[in-house]
Amino acid sequence: MSEYEFSSEQNRTIRNVSSRVMWQGVLLALGGVFGLIADFLKKDTLTTSDFIVTVAQSALFVVMGVLILRPSDNFKRITTTEGKDVKELMSGFKELNFATVLSIVFLILIIAGDVVGILF
DSSP states (O other): OOOOOOOHHHHHHHHHHHHHHHHHHHHHHHHHHHHHHHHHHTGGGSOHHHHHHHHHHHHHHHHHHHHHHHHHHHHHHHHHOSSOHHHHHHHHHHHHHHHHHHHHHHHHHHHHHHHHHHHO
């Protein structure tokens, strides 16, 4: 059985999604890196617990960015290779699903940390 190949128009849509997913991952990771830099530059003005929370939040953004960046390669390969479109699509979806679930967990942790910081 031959593998399904997407049309040129479908490939253009997939290429756009791949690019946007890649940029989302890059920007999240960069935001986390700059957050870490800012955290260390202002560490003398923060309590130890505030410093730990802000560093953890920044690190989580780096991890989220990397996880979201990964499936963009699968989506890009759909448009640049032949004979593996469905395989690459499913691999990309699996990685994106994993990244999305972890991002939700990370965001809940970040929000919880902020709520604790507000209340205490």
